[in-house]
Amino acid sequence: MATEYFLRMGDGQKIFMTKEDIRADIEAGSADAADLGDIPALSENEMEHMLDIITSPGRIVGVEPGMEVPVTHDIGAIRIDGDQGNSGVGIPSSRLVGSMIHERAFGADTMELGHIDYSYKPVKPVISQECQTMESCQQNMIIPMLYGAMPNMGLYYTPDGPFENPGDLMKAFKISEAQDSISHAAEHGIRDMTWIMQKLQNVGCDGVNFDTIGAAGDGDMYASLHSIEALRKEFPGIYIEAGMAGELVLGMHGELEYDGTVLAGLWPHQQAPLVAKAGANIFGPVCNTNTSRTSAWNLGRSVTFTKAAVEASTIPCHADMGMGVGGIPMLETPPIDAVTRASKAMVEIAGVDGI
Amino acid sequence: MWFFPHGCKGGCNTANEELFKTLSDAVVSCKKDDVIAAVGKAKGKAPAVELIDNGLAAGMNEVGVLFERGKLFLPHVMMAADAMSAGVELLQDELGSSGGASSKLGVIVNGTVEGDVHDIGKAIVSTMLQAAGFEVHDIGRDVPVQNFIDKIKETNADMVGLSALMTTTLQGQKEVIELLKENGLRDKVKVMVGGAPATDAWAKKCGADCYAENASEAVAKAKELLL
Numbered sequence: 001m002a003t004e005y006f007l008r009m010g011d012g013q014k015i016f017m018t019k020e021d022i023r024a025d026i027e028a029g030s031a032d033a034a035d036l037g038d039i040p041a042l043s044e045n046e047m048e049h050m051l052d053i054i055t056s057p058g059r060i061v062g063v064e065p066g067m068e069v070p071v072t073h074d075i076g077a078i079r080i081d082g083d084q085g086n087s088g089v090g091i092p093s094s095r096l097v098g099s100m101i102h103e104r105a106f107g108a109d110t111m112e113l114g115h116i117d118y119s120y121k122p123v124k125p126v127i128s129q130e131c132q133t134m135e136s137c138q139q140n141m142i143i144p145m146l147y148g149a150m151p152n153m154g155l156y157y158t159p160d161g162p163f164e165n166p167g168d169l170m171k172a173f174k175i176s177e178a179q180d181s182i183s184h185a186a187e188h189g190i191r192d193m194t195w196i197m198q199k200l201q202n203v204g205c206d207g208v209n210f211d212t213i214g215a216a217g218d219g220d221m222y223a224s225l226h227s228i229e230a231l232r233k234e235f236p237g238i239y240i241e242a243g244m245a246g247e248l249v250l251g252m253h254g255e256l257e258y259d260g261t262v263l264a265g266l267w268p269h270q271q272a273p274l275v276a277k278a279g280a281n282i283f284g285p286v287c288n289t290n291t292s293r294t295s296a297w298n299l300g301r302s303v304t305f306t307k308a309a310v311e312a313s314t315i316p317c318h319a320d321m322g323m324g325v326g327g328i329p330m331l332e333t334p335p336i337d338a339v340t341r342a343s344k345a346m347v348e349i350a351g352v353d354g355i
Numbered sequence: 356m357w358f359f360p361h362g363c364k365g366g367c368n369t370a371n372e373e374l375f376k377t378l379s380d381a382v383v384s385c386k387k388d389d390v391i392a393a394v395g396k397a398k399g400k401a402p403a404v405e406l407i408d409n410g411l412a413a414g415m416n417e418v419g420v421l422f423e424r425g426k427l428f429l430p431h432v433m434m435a436a437d438a439m440s441a442g443v444e445l446l447q448d449e450l451g452s453s454g455g456a457s458s459k460l461g462v463i464v465n466g467t468v469e470g471d472v473h474d475i476g477k478a479i480v481s482t483m484l485q486a487a488g489f490e491v492h493d494i495g496r497d498v499p500v501q502n503f504i505d506k507i508k509e510t511n512a513d514m515v516g517l518s519a520l521m522t523t524t525l526q527g528q529k530e531v532i533e534l535l536k537e538n539g540l541r542d543k544v545k546v547m548v549g550g551a552p553a554t555d556a557w558a559k560k561c562g563a564d565c566y567a568e569n570a571s572e573a574v575a576k577a578k579e580l581l582l
């Protein structure tokens with residue numbers, strides 16, 4: 001019987017496959033990305049390298065010395081304290097303590113302060129609290145301390161916000177009304193995100209993480225790009241990280257543009273140049289994990305998309321690697337065998353600058 | 356082929372193919388004005404039913420493919436759907452005249468089942484049945500099961516057409532059939548099912564009398580069952 005190797009399904013289930021089958025899945029995953037994105041598939045050598053990574057015997061793997069990349073954590077400030085199934089460990093601690101533990105004990109290269117709602121809109125009423133915490137973090141820590149949250153434009157629509165829900169309008173066949181609602185919400189989103197960061201920059205914040213851009217579709221992406229542009233103009237030295245919500249910008253509006261490019265339907269390699277153009281320092285490409293495919297298929301696909309984004313990008317790319325993205329299975333606490341394999345492949349094959 | 360006065364089923368010549376392509380491209384552009392202009396130019400150059408089947412509907416199918424591939428999104432599909440409906444509307448009079456049947460062939464209630472808002476295909480089926488000489492009562496989309504029964508009773512219908520475009524709403528066709536039985540109407544009323552996920556096998560399984568793949572076939576099958 002042919003030797004079988006341990007790997008995972010996209011939902012985390014343990015499976016065993018032969019080398020030939022794993023190789024075939026890597027190729028099929030890469031072909032899927034190439035087809036959808038109209039980008040090159042991985043070369044034979046790259047696929048062989050990925051096969052070696054997946055089938056390597058250790059439980060965890062790592063990059064070769066000298067190939068290490070910086071890692072950034074979203075919302076790490078509350079990961080120690082967090083205790084409601086959000087991958088926190090439930091040890092009572094302030095956000096300052098959480099951040100300092102990441103800096104001094106875990107070796108994080110940058111850190112961000114985040115709010116429990118982790119969206120920009122609800123930061124507005126507690127901005128003073130956020131500014132004060134940011135200031136004490138800055139006074140106690142050395143690594144760059146950003147502020148991070150999600151643009152989360154969904155919060156601007158009924159029932160959570162003032163604008164009529166475009167989904168409801170679409171259902172009633174009110175297409176132009178739905179588009180207007182998205183445009184109005186986007187204007188408010190731009191204003192809010194920019195205002196929040198103006199306040200935080202004034203207390204010494206090092207930069208901003210726009211986390212999960214495009215979660216509410218092209219309007220979300222539109223607002224984020226414009227806010228990035230405004231912040232870059234006002235604060236030339238601000239460090240801006242722009243990470244995506246998913247691999248494809250969904251067209252909720254369908255016709256919004258940035259710099260003459262229609263946002264709906266953009267894949268990572270097309271998103272990267274726009275993010276750079278808006279003024280970001282770092283682009284965070286995302287590739288979604290398909291839970292009914294193997295980790296080999298998912299990694300083949302993710303690395304193909306990410307590699308194309310790295311090549312197209314004029315700014316460094318820090319791939320989004322976590323539960324359900326970047327070829328990692330969709331599990332609350334992703335298994336370390338899969339996380340390390342996917343990370344190594346992203347660095348060594350896709351050539352990402354960070355994670 | 357009663358409704359093809361010019362005798363050209365299936366496109367056959369290059370001029371027609373170009374015509375169909377223009378119509379199809381106009382639907383894919385999702386622009387109502389383009390579709391209206393294209394239909395205006397094409398009208399009379401080929402049978403209306405072909406302009407719809409090989410032109411507009413082909414374009415709508417392409418829109419479906421582009422939607423699945425993430426090239427077009429819901430607003431685009433809605434705009435294309437709206438444009439296509441406007442195009443079909445413009446051809447309505449031709450559909451009516453091409454049939455030539457004047458006597459009433461039977462009464463048909465036609466609708467899209469509950470939970471399903473897709474009605475473009477169903478509307479075409481209604482139009483063609485009407486053009487063929489049936490008295491058609493199109494009761495719209497997302498129609499509650501009971502409404503089918505009420506309308507059948509009210510119009511003393513001979514047949515009911517049930518459209519479903521999603522795997523999740525297909526079951527609704529069976530629900531109408533069950534309710535027909537409960538109301539003692541099943542023997543009096545023929546049932547025709549249609550829509551992308553429906554098949555001949557499904558028609559048998561859910562207890563319908565027939566399945567038709569498209570509007571022309573719907574007319575043929577209705578005639579088979581009712582005449």
Ligand code: B12
Nearest residue numbers: 419471472473474475476516517518521522549550569570
């Ligand atoms: C246009 C469209 C829409 C439009 C509909 C506008 C309207 N007024 O009808 C809009 C944008 C509103 C829409 C909405 C949605 N849609 Co839609 N839509 C389509 C699309 C692209 C084309 C359908 C169409 O009009 N075709 C052209 C007409 C001419 O063809 P037809 O409908 O098949 O009709 C012919 C035959 O089937 C037959 N026929 C039809 N009815 C009947 C009835 C009888 C009695 C007979 C005999 C024959 C018959 O004859 C017709 C003429 O030849 C299809 C994809 C596709 N390629 O089919 C998806 C599709 C049907 N939609 C889909 C989905 C998922 C949705 C949404 C849930 C999307 C969302 N996330 O919101 C919603 C549904 C909401 C709801 N509750 O119903 C899926 C269904 C998947 C599944 N599980 O089955 C499809 C397959 C797309 C996809 N692959 O994802 N949609």
